[in-house]
Amino acid sequence: xxxxxxxxxxxxxxxxxxxxxxxxxxxxxxxxxxxxxxxxxxxxxxxxxxxxxxxxxxxxxxxxxxxxxxxxxxxxxxxxxxxxxxxxxxxxxxxxxxxxxxxxxxxxxxxxxxxxxxxxxxxxxxxxxxxxxxxxxxxxxxxxxxxxxxxxxxxxxxxxxxxxxxxxxxxxxxxxxxxxxxxxxxxxxxxxxxxxxxxxxxxxxxxxxxxxxxxxxxxxxxxxxxxxx
Amino acid sequence: xxxxxxxxxxxxxxxxxxxxxxxxxxxxxxxxxxxxxxxxxxxxxxxxxxxxxxxxxxxxxxxxxxxxxxxxxxxxxxxxxxxxxxxxxxxxxxxxxxxxxxxxxxxxxxxxxxxxxxxxxxxxxxxxxxxxxxxxxxxxxxxxxxxxxxxxxxxxxxxxxxxxxxxxxxxxxxxxxxxxxxxxxxxxxxxxxxxxxxxxxxxxxxxxxxxxxxxxxxxxxxxxxxxxxxxxxxxxxxxxxxxxxxxxxxxxxx
Numbered sequence: 001x002x003x004x005x006x007x008x009x010x011x012x013x014x015x016x017x018x019x020x021x022x023x024x025x026x027x028x029x030x031x032x033x034x035x036x037x038x039x040x041x042x043x044x045x046x047x048x049x050x051x052x053x054x055x056x057x058x059x060x061x062x063x064x065x066x067x068x069x070x071x072x073x074x075x076x077x078x079x080x081x082x083x084x085x086x087x088x089x090x091x092x093x094x095x096x097x098x099x100x101x102x103x104x105x106x107x108x109x110x111x112x113x114x115x116x117x118x119x120x121x122x123x124x125x126x127x128x129x130x131x132x133x134x135x136x137x138x139x140x141x142x143x144x145x146x147x148x149x150x151x152x153x154x155x156x157x158x159x160x161x162x163x164x165x166x167x168x169x170x171x172x173x174x175x176x177x178x179x180x181x182x183x184x185x186x187x188x189x190x191x192x193x194x195x196x197x198x199x200x201x202x203x204x205x206x207x208x209x210x211x212x213x214x215x216x217x218x219x220x221x222x223x224x225x226x227x228x229x
Numbered sequence: 230x231x232x233x234x235x236x237x238x239x240x241x242x243x244x245x246x247x248x249x250x251x252x253x254x255x256x257x258x259x260x261x262x263x264x265x266x267x268x269x270x271x272x273x274x275x276x277x278x279x280x281x282x283x284x285x286x287x288x289x290x291x292x293x294x295x296x297x298x299x300x301x302x303x304x305x306x307x308x309x310x311x312x313x314x315x316x317x318x319x320x321x322x323x324x325x326x327x328x329x330x331x332x333x334x335x336x337x338x339x340x341x342x343x344x345x346x347x348x349x350x351x352x353x354x355x356x357x358x359x360x361x362x363x364x365x366x367x368x369x370x371x372x373x374x375x376x377x378x379x380x381x382x383x384x385x386x387x388x389x390x391x392x393x394x395x396x397x398x399x400x401x402x403x404x405x406x407x408x409x410x411x412x413x414x415x416x417x418x419x420x421x422x423x424x425x426x427x428x429x430x431x432x433x434x435x436x437x438x439x440x441x442x443x444x445x446x447x448x449x450x451x452x453x454x455x456x457x458x459x460x461x462x463x464x465x466x467x468x469x470x471x472x473x474x475x476x477x478x479x480x481x482x483x
Binding site: 004008009011012015016019020023024078082083084086087088089090091092093228 | 308309310312330331333334336338340342343344345346347348349353356357358360361362363385401
């Protein structure tokens with residue numbers, strides 16, 4: 001029997017992830033609801049009609065980060081609880097396919113989250129539409145999401161093997177994600193001035209890109225060992 | 230009874246069945262399994278120690294022992310899911326864990342967990358595993374029919390009874406026509422009709438090399454070529470099945 005190629009395996013894994021999420025709705029609705037609720041709380045807690053610049057970028061990225069943690073914590077739960085890990089490990093396929101499939105899944109969750117959360121953020125906290133800043137913001141979101149997806153997948157695979165996975169996941173992920181939050185918030189800040197939105201500074205985009213690359217390589221190098229007994 | 234030493238090694242007498250093993254390019258009486266001095270720990274606890282045996286292609290090894298004796302650990306080591314901590318394990322002449330990737334596609338595991346997703350249907354679960362193993366769709370349909378689930382194949386697993394889920398798990402275990410079947414109490418949750426249904430796939434009729442863990446001395450001995458009795462991770466009994474008295478197996482549980 002001819003072993004399955006990596007694209008076929010990736011396709012099978014992604015299809016499975018999509019089906020499980022569509023049937024359980026365990027990740028994306030929870031992440032989105034958390035983000036919108038947090039913006040509502042900020043709206044009242046800040047006691048201001050609107051925020052802009054630094055504080056707005058901070059509120060946006062801290063909220064997105066914590067919402068992402070909900071997805072990270074759920075990423076491997078079905079596999080760990082229902083034997084999907086063992087089922088996958090018994091197949092003669094590259095382990096890296098699982099890393100890529102899970103990272104792409106988390107990336108998709110984050111993009112859907114942001115489709116809901118960013119307009120809600122604009123409405124509840126910015127007091128003005130994002131309008132012309134949107135294309136630049138999209139670039140920053142994608143760069144930051146790639147980093148969150150790679151680090152989140154890496155950490156989730158590590159944490160899910162432990163009994164304290166709900167605690168260990170965020171404890172491991174948050175310090176690793178601080179540079180992403182710093183880079184993303186700094187890059188977003190000029191976009192969030194209502195009167196005269198600017199462009200993200202290249203150095204912060206470069207930082208995000210480099211961080212994505214470095215952690216992508218680290219995750220690729222060690223992921224096999226994480227899955228081994 | 231129970232005198233089999235920690236390093237005892239036997240090869241059960243050939244029974245002639247191996248020559249027609251399904252799906253296996255046969256070398257007559259090729260060695261399917263050789264274990265020497267296998268040990269495995271969980272932290273400080275010794276889960277397996279000094280297990281040595283060999284099994285020819287087409288033969289059936291039945292492992293007896295009380296709960297916690299190491300049966301499941303042994304099967305998981307053979308499935309390449311756990312690394313041996315000492316000793317050597319060779320499956321179809323490939324060493325574990327170094328050559329684990331070479332034998333993975335040739336092993337079928339039916340464990341305590343069905344290794345299936347509850348939210349997916351039986352068909353979706355089998356399709357998923359079929360894609361991982363490079364198996365084509367007709368085989369999925371064939372197996373759904375073989376385990377009597379064509380009519381419920383498109384319902385989520387969480388809505389099926391445990392017996393039905395076990396039948397899907399049987400189909401998953403043999404989906405890729407494995408050379409070596411590792412069966413951990415395979416009849417759990419199955420009624421007599423279901424046992425009859427899955428027997429051509431995982432029973433003696435499948436003519437595959439099998440390692441089975443069992444608590445049923447009569448049923449286990451009837452299908453065994455080689456018997457291994459474990460207690461506290463150590464081999465207490467290792468012999469050709471024809472030479473084992475059911476009383477010796479009962480002794481393991483006292």
